[in-house]
Amino acid sequence: xxxxxxxxxxxxxxxxxxxxxxxxxGDSVSNNSTAWNWIRQSPSRGLEWLGxxxxxxxxxxxxxxxxxxxxxxxxxxxxxxxxLQLNSVTPEDTAVYYCARDPGRSAGGRGFDYWGQGTLVTxxx
Amino acid sequence: xxxxxxxxxxxxVTLGQPASISCRSSQSLAHxxxxxxxxxxxxxxxxxxxxxxxxxxNRFSGVPDRFSGSGAGTDFTLKISRVEAEDVGVYYCMQATxxxxxxxxxxxxxxx
Numbered sequence: 569x570x571x572x573x574x575x576x577x578x579x580x581x582x583x584x585x586x587x588x589x590x591x592x593x594g595d596s597v598s599n600n601s602t603a604w605n606w607i608r609q610s611p612s613r614g615l616e617w618l619g620x621x622x623x624x625x626x627x628x629x630x631x632x633x634x635x636x637x638x639x640x641x642x643x644x645x646x647x648x649x650x651x652l653q654l655n656s657v658t659p660e661d662t663a664v665y666y667c668a669r670d671p672g673r674s675a676g677g678r679g680f681d682y683w684g685q686g687t688l689v690t691x692x693x
Numbered sequence: 694x695x696x697x698x699x700x701x702x703x704x705x706v707t708l709g710q711p712a713s714i715s716c717r718s719s720q721s722l723a724h725x726x727x728x729x730x731x732x733x734x735x736x737x738x739x740x741x742x743x744x745x746x747x748x749x750x751n752r753f754s755g756v757p758d759r760f761s762g763s764g765a766g767t768d769f770t771l772k773i774s775r776v777e778a779e780d781v782g783v784y785y786c787m788q789a790t791x792x793x794x795x796x797x798x799x800x801x802x803x804x805x
Contacts, residue, residue, distance in 0.1 A: 615742070615785060615796040632793060666741055670789070677724075678747035679732040679789040686741050 570594040572667050572684040579690050580661075586654040586691075590667030590684050597643045597650055598623045603670040605680065606641060606652045610663035620670070621650055657691045664688050695720050695788050697797035705805045712773040714800045716786035721766045723790070730789040733762055733771045736799075737782040745784075746771065778804065 576588035590604070597604060603622035609615050619631040621641045631639050640653040654661060665687050668680035675681075696719040706712045714733075722729040733746040744753045746762035749769060759774040773780055781804060786797040 614798050615787075617793050617795070630792070670794075673726075673730075676748060676751065677728060677730045677789055678744060678753065679730065679787050679794055680734075680742070681744045681747075681753065683741040683743070 570669060570682040572669065572682055574665070574667055574684040574687050576687055576689075578688055579692065580657050581693050582658055582691055583656055586652070586657050586661065586665075586689055588652045588665055588667075588687055588689070589649050590651070591647070591649040592669075593648075595669065597621075597648050598645055600624055601672045601674045603672065604641075604643070604650045605668045605670055607666045607668055607680070608663040609666065609686075612660075613663070616663075618652070618654075659691045662689065662691045694793060695722070695791050695795050697786055697788055697795055699784075699786060699797040699800050701800060702798065703801045703803070705803050706773075706776045707805050708778065709775050712776050712780075712802055714771045714784055714786075714802075716764075716769045716771070716797050718767045718769075718788055720791065722769075722788050723766055729765045729769075731762070731764065731769045732787045732789060733760075734785045734787060734796075735780075735782050736785065737779075740782075742785060747789075773802075776802070776804070 571593045573591045603620045605620040606618040619641045638655045643650045667684040669682045698717045700715045729749045731749045734742040736742045750762045783799040
């Protein structure tokens with residue numbers, strides 16, 4: 569059974585950096601058919617995909633246009649986790665952040681089949 | 694990006710009665726491999742989303758058979774044959790045909 573466990577602060581000051589981690593059990597961040605994603609949810613934006621990291625003989629990242637200049641997603645193979653870094657946050661970045669697994673088309677093209685528990689991040693001074 | 698539009702946005706249902714949610718995409722979700730990569734997710738209050746249906750009509754592991762999905766191209770439907778109290782929540786469609794994957798705005802299912 570795949571489980572994703574998120575950690576990180578729930579309060580970030582404006583202009584600072586949001587940093588969250590997603591620990592994976594039951595799968596590997598280096599699985600060469602899976603992608604590891606960050607998604608956020610807010611009343612104003614609904615569910616918004618932010619980005620992903622995946623390994624296909626080498627590491628790749630894709631990011632949403634809306635956050636591309638501010639986001640970094642990094643895998644850590646030694647800890648089997650991946651992280652989200654979002655720079656220069658504003659109150660508009662206040663949301664519940666989720667990590668999620670996409671097992672890829674070889675597993676049936678499910679989209680996001682396992683999700684982390686969610687982290688409410690509030691951007692406020 | 695593909696825009697996903699759900700109707701209705703709210704669905705009050707009597708326990709034991711059926712419920713139906715529609716999802717329309719701004720472009721066809723038919724992939725070159727012949728599949729439509731449309732998923733349905735359930736989000737109970739205070740919980741993360743949970744995958745129910747993928748590839749339009751396939752139930753994910755552990756999902757009760759009262760949930761069914763259908764559709765192809767641009768029009769898709771989620772049906773609950775007999776609503777139970779635990780089905781209360783918000784339901785989202787999501788497309789995984791064309792990157793980036795995108796979500797509908799959600800349909801709230803509540804008990805009358």
